[in-house]
Amino acid sequence: MSDRSDGGYQGPPVNVPPPPGWRVEAVALPGEPRRLPPQDHEAINAAEQRARLVTHWVTLVTVALMFTVLIIGLVSA
Structure with a gap:
């Protein structure tokens, strides 16, 4: 590297x-978090x-x- 100052970095x-x-x-303090709605775990498990x-x-x-396409391809070849 050189010490030239020709417009470089x-x-x-x-x-x-x-x-x-x-x-x-001022510092804004966040409010209380909202409560999540209740979850129906049985319905969630059934959907899963x-x-x-x-x-x-x-x-x-x-x-x-x-497998059907593979077998048909092998039989017709």
Whole structure:
């Protein structure tokens, strides 16, 4: 590196401190957090079980279709 000052990087800007006596005018304090609505855990579990069942059936049908297409492709080749 060279010590030339031909418009290259001049370093970071100078840090200017705030004037003496400067303070933040006010600090906003947050209010109390809201209460969450009650949850129906049984309904949530039932919905998750139905979603899991649908996912398993979609996967099963997709794999069956994949093997059917593979077998048809091998037999007709």
